[in-house]
Amino acid sequence: MTRSVQPRIRCVGGIVFDTNGRLLLVRRLNPPGEGLWSVPGGRVEPGEADDEAVRRELAEETGLSVTVDRWVGTVTRPATSGVYEIHDYLCQVESGVLRAGDDASDARWCSTAILTTLREAGQLTEGLYTALDEWGQLPRS
Structure with a gap:
């Protein structure tokens, strides 16, 4: 019996904090995750390096220009035709x-209290809070 391998769709996300330690989140405008809050990011284009994709996605979704600092972690999420492999990077x-802008209907800096409220209301993308917590990337205020 052969095991089918689902195609991996490479994506990136940007974990960004403001000077007050609040975390940048966007509300997704389109599927997957439509209406839910997440870190900004999206698909890596063919021939594009992760850091280029992070800078492009952040500019498109938030209007912010960022410097990519370091890789923080990777998560996988189901996709219609495969698996999203999302590589998250800490940015400044x-x-x-x-x-x-682009794929975001809203963008905001979130304190611990706001993130907790979004989590309790079921308004965060699947696994976001757990991943950020495991990586030590929750808001600091």
């Missing part, structure tokens, strides 16, 4: 004004 804001 260089410039820009926060605004929702």
Whole structure:
């Protein structure tokens, strides 16, 4: 018996904190995760390096220009035609004004209290809180 291998769809996410230790989240405008809050990010384009994809996705979804610092962790999530393999990177804001754009219906800096409220209301993407907690990347305020 042969085991079918689902195609991996490489994605990236940007974990960004402001100077007050609040975490940047966006509300997804489109599936998957439509209406749920997550870190900004998306698919890596063919021939694109992860750091390029992170900077592009953050600019498109939040209006912010970022510097990619380091890889934090990887999660997998089911996709319609395979598996999303999401590589998350810690980033620093260089410039820009926060605004929702592209695949985001809203964008905000979230304190611990706001993140907890979103989590308890079931408004975070699947596994986001657990991954951030395991990686030591929860809001610091």
